[in-house]
Amino acid sequence: MSQSFDDISAQLKRRHRKSSRLKWISMGALGLAGLFLVLFFADMLSKGLPAFQQAYIEVELDYNEDAQRMGRAALDPEVSRLVSRSFERLIPGMLRDDPGLIGTTEQRWVLADSEVDQYLKGHRSRLSEDERETVDELVESGRLELQFNTTFFTEGDSKMPERAGILAAAVGTVMTMLVTLAIAFPIGVMTAVYLEEFAPDNRFTQLIEININNLAAIPSILFGLLGLAIFINFFGVPRSSALVGGMTLALMTLPVIIIATRTALRSVPDSIRHAAFGVGCSRWQVVRDHVLPLATPGIMTGSIIGLAQAMGETAPLIIIGMVAFIPDVGASFTNASTVLPAQIFTWAGEPERAFVEKTAGGILVLLSILIALNAAAVVLRKKFERRW
Amino acid sequence: MNMQVAERERLSMSSQHAGQPVTRNDSANHELSIRVRDLNLWYGQSQALKNINLDIFQKNVTALIGPSGCGKSTFLRCLNRMNDLIPGVRTEGLVEMDGRDVNAAKMDEVALRRRVGMVFQKPNPFPKSIFENVAYAPRMHDMVSRKAEQDELVEQALRDAGLWNEVKDKLQQPGTSLSGGQQQRLCIARAIAVKPDVILMDEPTSALDPISTATIEDLMDKLKKQFTIVTVTHNMQQAARVADYTAFFHLGEVIEYNDTRMMFSNPHTKKAEDYITGRYG
Numbered sequence: 173m174s175q176s177f178d179d180i181s182a183q184l185k186r187r188h189r190k191s192s193r194l195k196w197i198s199m200g201a202l203g204l205a206g207l208f209l210v211l212f213f214a215d216m217l218s219k220g221l222p223a224f225q226q227a228y229i230e231v232e233l234d235y236n237e238d239a240q241r242m243g244r245a246a247l248d249p250e251v252s253r254l255v256s257r258s259f260e261r262l263i264p265g266m267l268r269d270d271p272g273l274i275g276t277t278e279q280r281w282v283l284a285d286s287e288v289d290q291y292l293k294g295h296r297s298r299l300s301e302d303e304r305e306t307v308d309e310l311v312e313s314g315r316l317e318l319q320f321n322t323t324f325f326t327e328g329d330s331k332m333p334e335r336a337g338i339l340a341a342a343v344g345t346v347m348t349m350l351v352t353l354a355i356a357f358p359i360g361v362m363t364a365v366y367l368e369e370f371a372p373d374n375r376f377t378q379l380i381e382i383n384i385n386n387l388a389a390i391p392s393i394l395f396g397l398l399g400l401a402i403f404i405n406f407f408g409v410p411r412s413s414a415l416v417g418g419m420t421l422a423l424m425t426l427p428v429i430i431i432a433t434r435t436a437l438r439s440v441p442d443s444i445r446h447a448a449f450g451v452g453c454s455r456w457q458v459v460r461d462h463v464l465p466l467a468t469p470g471i472m473t474g475s476i477i478g479l480a481q482a483m484g485e486t487a488p489l490i491i492i493g494m495v496a497f498i499p500d501v502g503a504s505f506t507n508a509s510t511v512l513p514a515q516i517f518t519w520a521g522e523p524e525r526a527f528v529e530k531t532a533g534g535i536l537v538l539l540s541i542l543i544a545l546n547a548a549a550v551v552l553r554k555k556f557e558r559r560w
Numbered sequence: 561m562n563m564q565v566a567e568r569e570r571l572s573m574s575s576q577h578a579g580q581p582v583t584r585n586d587s588a589n590h591e592l593s594i595r596v597r598d599l600n601l602w603y604g605q606s607q608a609l610k611n612i613n614l615d616i617f618q619k620n621v622t623a624l625i626g627p628s629g630c631g632k633s634t635f636l637r638c639l640n641r642m643n644d645l646i647p648g649v650r651t652e653g654l655v656e657m658d659g660r661d662v663n664a665a666k667m668d669e670v671a672l673r674r675r676v677g678m679v680f681q682k683p684n685p686f687p688k689s690i691f692e693n694v695a696y697a698p699r700m701h702d703m704v705s706r707k708a709e710q711d712e713l714v715e716q717a718l719r720d721a722g723l724w725n726e727v728k729d730k731l732q733q734p735g736t737s738l739s740g741g742q743q744q745r746l747c748i749a750r751a752i753a754v755k756p757d758v759i760l761m762d763e764p765t766s767a768l769d770p771i772s773t774a775t776i777e778d779l780m781d782k783l784k785k786q787f788t789i790v791t792v793t794h795n796m797q798q799a800a801r802v803a804d805y806t807a808f809f810h811l812g813e814v815i816e817y818n819d820t821r822m823m824f825s826n827p828h829t830k831k832a833e834d835y836i837t838g839r840y841g
Contacts, residue, residue, distance in 0.1 A: 373647060443684035447747070449645060450678035451697035451754060452670050461696070462686060 216532050216539070223533025226321035226334060227284035227292050229254055229310065235273045239263050251310075253303060256283040258335040283323065284316065286334040286526040292318055296525055324533065328499045329515065333526035338534055340501045341515035344414055344494075345483060345541075347502060348511055351418020352425055352482050357475055359422075360429030367430075368437040369459050388427035395424045396488030404492060412493035412508040420492055421482040428481065432474020436467035469556035476549040480542050486513040512538045579613035581805050582828045585819035588804040593618040593758060593788045594639060599653035601634060601643070608634050610812045612653070618757075621780055621789045623803035623820065625796060627840060630809040632792045636760050639790065640676040641669045657758075674701060677751035681763040683743035685735030685750070690727050693735040693746055694718060697754045713753060720786070721749035722779050741772025748779065752787065759783065761791040765798065777802050796836060800824045808832040 231251055238245035243263030244252050252260070259282045267273055288307055291297035299307065310316035328340030363384075371377045399420030403409045409416040440463050448458040464471075489495055495514040502509030510518070516534040519527045579596065594616040601609035609631045616622050624632040634643065641662060643649045655662045662672050685693050694714045695704075704710040714731075718724040723745040727738070735746050744764060751759055761780075765773040780789055780802050793799050799806050800820060807817040808831070816823065816832040827833040834840060 441684075443680065443682060444686065446642070446645070446678075446680060447684045447686060447750075449642065450640070450673060450680070451750060452674040452701060453697075454670050457700060461700075466687065 216535055219529055220532030220534075220536040222293050223324060223529040223536075224321050225293075225318040226323060227289035228281045228317060228319045229284040229288070230279060230281050230315040231255060233263075233278045233280055235263075235267060235276055235278070237274070240267050240274070250306065254285055254288050254307065254310075254316075256285050256332060256334045258330065258332045259283050281319075283334050286332065286524065288316070289318075289334055290526055292316075293529075324530075328501055329497055329510070329518065330499060331497075333522070333524050333530060336519070336527070336530050338512065338515055338537055340498050341510050341512045341534070342537070343501050344417075344498070344509035345511040347414035347505055347509065348417040348421065348494075349479060349483060351415055351505065352421045353475075353479060355419060355422035356425040356429055356478070360426050360475070360478075361433050361471060363426075364430045364433030364437060365459055365464070368434050369463065370455065384427050384430050388431060391487075392424055392485055393487040393491065395420055396491030398423060399488060399492050410506045410508075412496055412510075413506045414502060414509045415505040416492050417489055417494045417509075417511065418505075420488050421485060424485065424488065425478040425482045428478035429471075429475050432478065433467070433471045436470025436474065437463060439470060440466045469552055473549040473553045476545055476552070480545045480549075483511075483545075484513055484538065484542060486517050489514050490517075512541075579615040579817070581615075581817045581819055583819040583822040585804050585821070588819075589617055589619045591618040592616075593657065594790075595654070595656040596638075597654040597656070599635075599638060599651065599655060601631075601638065601652075602650045603646070604648045608812050609638070609651075612814055614807060614814060614817060616758075616788065616790060617805070618788050619784055619786070620804040621784050621791060621802050623799035623806045624790065624792045624809060625794075625799050625806060625835075626809035627835065628794075631812040632807075632809045633762055635809065636762055636790060636792050639758065639760055640673045640678055642673075642678065644669060674754055675756050676758040676760060677754065677756035679744070679747050679751055679759060679761045679764050682767050683740055683747050685738070685743050685746050687734060687736055689732045690735050690738070690746060691731040694749050694753045697750065701754055703754065717749040717753035718746075720752055720783065721745045722775065722782075723749055739772070741768050741775060744768060744772070744776060745779065748776075748783075752783070756787065758788040758790065761789065763792050763794060766794060773798070796824070808835065810835070 229251065231247060233246050234248075235246055241264060243260035246263050247255060247260070287297045287299050291299050291304065291307060292311070297304075307316060323335060324337045326339055327335060327337030330336040367377060367381065399416060403416050403419050404411050409419065444462050444466065445458055448462045453461065486495065489511060493508075494510050495517055496508065496510060497518065498508060498510040498515075512534060516531055516538065519531040519534060522530075584590070592615055594614075596612055596614040596616070599609055599612040600607065612635060624636060626632050637643045638651060638655055639662075643651065651663060657672075657675070660667060686696065688696070691714055694717050695710050698704050698713055699710065704713055715724060715728075718727060723742060726742060727733075727746075735743065738746060744767075748759075748764075765776050768776065777798060780791065783789060784804075791799075791802070803820045805817065806820045806823045808815045808823065808827075808829075810831055816827060816829045818828055818832075822828070823832065824836060827836055
């Protein structure tokens with residue numbers, strides 16, 4: 173006997189309820205994830221954006237004899253407490269380089285002390301009541317204000333938060349990534365080409381394949397231990413250098429590039445290979461002239477993502493000594509240097525209140541670079557995506 | 561009575577002259593191009609070709625017909641060693657061209673494929689410009705040294721493939737922008753640009769509409785003046801229209817190799833007759 177529509181609908185009601193419930197649960201999960209993301213960004217932005225502003229103070233500099241030995245002597249005692257000590261320490265050097273300055277005076281905007289900076293931004297500050305009054309008066313008269321913080325982008329690390337910048341770390345990151353790319357890209361791509369286009373499919377190549385996939389899942393700190401044991405202790409590569417950091421991160425990036433390249437190669441249809449073999453290409457010509465050009469967008473995307481991953485890595489660098497106090501921009505690949513995430517890690521451990529915003533500011537810079545890299549990967553993929 | 565005697569005679573003839581067609585096509589050319597003797601092929605454990613003997617003559621169209629899975633495409637790929645690309649394939653026997661065994665260790669498959677070109681079932685132009693599709697292989701084989709020479713060769717190949725008038729104004733457009741039938745003719749132009757002796761066609765029209773199919777068939781008729789053509793087809797009418805000789809494959813064996821007209825009017829074997837009259841396939 174056949175059932176009527178009403179009978180069937182009655183049975184279906186429960187199934188429909190179930191599916192709508194599932195839909196709501198999954199939407200809730202998505203909403204929660206989105207909420208965390210928004211909270212994270214809001215927190216980072218509210219903490220980090222103030223780092224891009226810094227208190228500057230206009231002072232009268234009196235280059236007298238005493239200032240040659242002690243910079244503080246050039247300043248009016250009333251405001252000298254408000255000026256960054258890092259600037260005071262520069263004065264004797266300035267006078268040594270240009271003795272003509274001695275005996276002259278100068279009006280100049282200089283970095284204010286981080287306590288002043290924190291007070292202006294409304295954070296807890298160790299300024300005394302008198303000093304706060306002086307600061308308020310100076311702000312009133314327009315001789316103390318928050319300006320765009322160029323120091324943050326033109327200086328290396330410093331123990332004085334008002335002078336701490338990320339340039340050394342940024343340059344270190346660029347150099348480290350250059351080393352990583354120079355090592356991991358050619359080796360990774362050629363390994364994938366061999367495994368995908370040349371190697372016979374047997375136990376041995378399957379074993380290699382499984383191990384490469386496992387390599388991608390190894391905790392990154394182990395790569396740091398490997399780098400320490402092999403590159404530093406065995407080969408004697410200078411520790412803390414961009415070179416050893418790049419080599420260590422290359423080990424970590426290698427499996428990512430190999431896997432991405434193999435996927436890209438596999439997505440090139442066999443009909444293209446057959447066409448190329450059919451006109452008498454050797455295997456290498458097939459790969460070079462036909463398969464690799466078609467796989468390039470996929471390879472680029474995978475490599476960029478691998479590189480972005482390496483760029484955010486801190487754990488292996490702790491072990492090879494790249495998480496350190498590096499005040500100067502590294503002059504070469506063998507000089508001691510640090511990278512952005514390591515700089516963030518260093519700042520996060522500093523006791524001064526002013527480093528909180530430096531930490532968040534550093535995170536914002538790192539995040540912007542990573543987002544830019546990932547966007548580049550997406551654009552590349554979209555632009556060169558081909559249909560057959 | 562007479563028929564039976566003739567039958568017996570023909571049978572003995574065919575066994576004496578392994579690889580020869582049962583009946584000669586007097587209008588065809590009979591210079592030998594490829595000689596196949598006792599060819600066996602295995603995919604792993606399963607045997608796909610059994611004791612194939614076949615003489616393929618120059619400047620003819622030879623059609624290979626038979627039901628699906630009979631080994632005709634596999635056989636075609638033996639002629640330019642495309643089976644080398646498939647893991648687990650093992651071949652035994654002789655495929656001889658110009659007095660040389662193409663399966664010999666000394667034979668370079670790149671050299672072989674330059675003399676034995678191939679057109680595939682699904683049009684597969686390179687995702688490059690129309691010009692580049694044709695110019696790529698001659699340049700790779702150092703057949704052209706100057707730009708003018710290359711342009712000339714591309715134009716000649718496209719003319720021979722009957723495509724020149726349709727594409728001469730858009731040579732820099734991607735080959736994949738053409739229609740299916742045009743793409744297939746582009747693939748033919750690509751194959752003839754390296755001036756091969758033999759062109760293998762693996763069901764070249766099965767992905768095309770009837771009009772494009774007719775164009776390709778006309779083209780095959782013209783091309784056989786310059787090239788030896790071996791084509792696999794599922795379409796018996798096509799074999800009847802274009803081929804000088806036809807080989808009927810069944811379960812990995814050549815059941816009958818005959819003059820095409822005889823094959824379709826008076827097949828020599830029962831199996832071929834059953835297939836041609838549509839009793840299976």
